[in-house]
Amino acid sequence: MEYRIGVDIGGTKIAAGLVNEEKEIVLKKSVPTRAGENYSLVVSDIADLIQDILDESHLQAADLSGIGIGCAGASDKESGIVLFSNNLGWRDVPLVPELKKRFDVPIHIDNDANAAALGEVLAGSAKGSRSCVMITLGTGVGGGIILDGKVYDGVNHAGGEVGHTVIVSGGEMCTCGRRGCFEAYASTTALIRMAKKAATAHPESRLYQIWQENGDLNGIGIFTAYHENDQTAKDAVAEYLFYVAEGVTNLVNIFQPEKIVIGGGICAQGDVILEPVRRQLAQDVFCKEVSLPDVVQATLGNDAGIIGAAYV
Amino acid sequence: MEYRIGVDIGGTKIAAGLVNEEKEIVLKKSVPTRAGENYSLVVSDIADLIQDILDESHLQAADLSGIGIGCAGASDKESGIVLFSNNLGWRDVPLVPELKKRFDVPIHIDNDANAAALGEVLAGSAKGSRSCVMITLGTGVGGGIILDGKVYDGVNHAGGEVGHTVIVSGGEMCTCGRRGCFEAYASTTALIRMAKKAATAHPESRLYQIWQENGDLNGIGIFTAYHENDQTAKDAVAEYLFYVAEGVTNLVNIFQPEKIVIGGGICAQGDVILEPVRRQLAQDVFCKEVSLPDVVQATLGNDAGIIGAAYV
Numbered sequence: 001m002e003y004r005i006g007v008d009i010g011g012t013k014i015a016a017g018l019v020n021e022e023k024e025i026v027l028k029k030s031v032p033t034r035a036g037e038n039y040s041l042v043v044s045d046i047a048d049l050i051q052d053i054l055d056e057s058h059l060q061a062a063d064l065s066g067i068g069i070g071c072a073g074a075s076d077k078e079s080g081i082v083l084f085s086n087n088l089g090w091r092d093v094p095l096v097p098e099l100k101k102r103f104d105v106p107i108h109i110d111n112d113a114n115a116a117a118l119g120e121v122l123a124g125s126a127k128g129s130r131s132c133v134m135i136t137l138g139t140g141v142g143g144g145i146i147l148d149g150k151v152y153d154g155v156n157h158a159g160g161e162v163g164h165t166v167i168v169s170g171g172e173m174c175t176c177g178r179r180g181c182f183e184a185y186a187s188t189t190a191l192i193r194m195a196k197k198a199a200t201a202h203p204e205s206r207l208y209q210i211w212q213e214n215g216d217l218n219g220i221g222i223f224t225a226y227h228e229n230d231q232t233a234k235d236a237v238a239e240y241l242f243y244v245a246e247g248v249t250n251l252v253n254i255f256q257p258e259k260i261v262i263g264g265g266i267c268a269q270g271d272v273i274l275e276p277v278r279r280q281l282a283q284d285v286f287c288k289e290v291s292l293p294d295v296v297q298a299t300l301g302n303d304a305g306i307i308g309a310a311y312v
Numbered sequence: 313m314e315y316r317i318g319v320d321i322g323g324t325k326i327a328a329g330l331v332n333e334e335k336e337i338v339l340k341k342s343v344p345t346r347a348g349e350n351y352s353l354v355v356s357d358i359a360d361l362i363q364d365i366l367d368e369s370h371l372q373a374a375d376l377s378g379i380g381i382g383c384a385g386a387s388d389k390e391s392g393i394v395l396f397s398n399n400l401g402w403r404d405v406p407l408v409p410e411l412k413k414r415f416d417v418p419i420h421i422d423n424d425a426n427a428a429a430l431g432e433v434l435a436g437s438a439k440g441s442r443s444c445v446m447i448t449l450g451t452g453v454g455g456g457i458i459l460d461g462k463v464y465d466g467v468n469h470a471g472g473e474v475g476h477t478v479i480v481s482g483g484e485m486c487t488c489g490r491r492g493c494f495e496a497y498a499s500t501t502a503l504i505r506m507a508k509k510a511a512t513a514h515p516e517s518r519l520y521q522i523w524q525e526n527g528d529l530n531g532i533g534i535f536t537a538y539h540e541n542d543q544t545a546k547d548a549v550a551e552y553l554f555y556v557a558e559g560v561t562n563l564v565n566i567f568q569p570e571k572i573v574i575g576g577g578i579c580a581q582g583d584v585i586l587e588p589v590r591r592q593l594a595q596d597v598f599c600k601e602v603s604l605p606d607v608v609q610a611t612l613g614n615d616a617g618i619i620g621a622a623y624v
Binding site for chain 2: 143164176284291
């Protein structure tokens with residue numbers, strides 16, 4: 001059996017797993033990310049995590065076919081240097097060279113969203129697809145693009161930033177500095193903004209009541225009201241999904257992929273999310289007469305990032 | 313010397329050329345497109361055009377390495393069938409199988425915008441680039457995507473429709489049925505709409521005067537006023553270029569290509585078009601700290617479609 005280790009470096013957590021050639025995680029461990037601290041501490045945490053996995057599996061580094069890293073931001077695949085990562089506060093961090101001092105195996109690196117998309121293609125909801133665009137709806141909107149079975153990330157390894165494509169020119173401010181990005185309309189942050197606005201206009205609504213009871217409003221509260229048939233919640237979710245579908249339609253018109261994979265915590269809502277997106281695609285896609293891609297829910301959750309990282 | 317013939321089928325004109333291995337057109341001929349008539353007439357026109365080129369060059373079909381077709385719409389590359397082409401009014405036209413009855417050489421087909429982009433990569437302003445996105449600003453907005461030296465057009469050969477990505481959700485109606493597409497803001501049609509609106513609000517402007525004198529307003533009139541320093545024309549062009557740059561920034565954030573090539577008649581304005589786009593990119597691109605693509609003017613004009621078609 002061939003083994004690899006995949007490491008998913010997020011802003012709050014570093015997760016690593018031993019992945020077998022069936023693309024299954026056979027052992028998984030994680031530690032909190034010491035974001036903002038000196039990068040050498042984080043590198044040391046990653047190395048210790050990898051060593052722990054090797055020790056518990058009674059493996060040596062030499063037994064691995066490779067180690068792969070999925071890291072938020074942009075990394076130079078050749079040099080293994082993280083060029084920048086806003087989540088980690090990193091600029092030009094020699095992550096792979098440092099790890100190579102500890103582990104004498106091939107070590108590769110790519111963007112975490114790309115790794116997650118590759119994970120879904122290798123072992124998840126897009127298994128067997130040659131082309132797939134994955135969007136992850138979370139605090140932001142991440143994107144991973146798989147073309148011809150491989151991650152596409154552009155000449156500078158910073159491509160696939162589908163969250164930072166403007167769909168409402170002059171609209172809501174985005175974290176990237178532009179106005180009206182897909183992320184500013186399709187992130188859960190955006191859903192909460194739309195729901196709060198709708199609830200404020202309808203203080204009689206169940207949505208408003210939940211907001212007041214909990215002191216704040218989050219995705220769980222919004223979908224609780226939604227499933228209790230609260231019209232205000234339904235309207236807010238419909239508004240949100242219109243923009244999700246608007247951005248997804250753009251991506252279909254550009255890529256015409258086999259599959260669109262939707263990930264992030266919100267995708268647990270399944271067809272509540274997927275059906276309106278599918279309907280809007282069927283109406284709006286440019287060459288709908290020829291074909292429409294499958295729109296599916298990501299199935300691997302956080303494991304996608306680990307499995308994909310192992311194979312970047 | 314190796315020769316190929318490239319054919320560019322547009323809505324108004326069919327242009328074909330004999331292309332040598334230096335990617336130069338050594339002989340070029342064209343005929344009007346009999347759009348809307350029975351497709352067999354158009355196929356016959358194309359075959360005659362190819363035969364004329366062979367005859368004038370004292371070549372036989374067997375001397376060609378291949379024939380390539382760039383055709384508006386979506387075609388199945390494997391079967392050579394044009395699945396649909398709105399410009400030609402075609403559905404499921406067996407173009408390549410019909411041409412093969414006349415010429416016993418390999419015949420390939422792709423979208424005309426993709427062929428033009430490939431032409432610019434092979435012999436024009438993006439020569440030597442591995443990745444390039446070309447947008448053609450005309451009556452509509454065409455897009456051609458070259459990744460790793462090859463045309464990318466998705467699982468159904470209808471990808472790269474970058475003109476039909478919404479940048480102003482709920483905005484101006486687009487020919488595709490959506491509202492707010494890049495095409496509805498970055499085509500010359502859109503520029504004329506913006507200029508007419510600006511001129512109507514400023515009847516004292518030179519722009520308005522040119523419109524009235526000519527009975528209508530076109531790109532030439534708008535840029536005449538622009539170069540005469542008419543503020544109304546300058547404002548309209550600035551508004552238009554903001555949207556051009558908005559869409560180009562989206563494409564850069566998705567693809568991070570080496571080059572962005574801007575084609576279409578309007579690109580003859582050179583830096584008047586390119587500089588504002590470059591400035592907005594330098595401000596708005598997601599990872600501008602890492603790199604920015606070159607934004608260049610297409611240099612081959614209509615020849616790009618012929619040269620690229622020869623090599624699809």
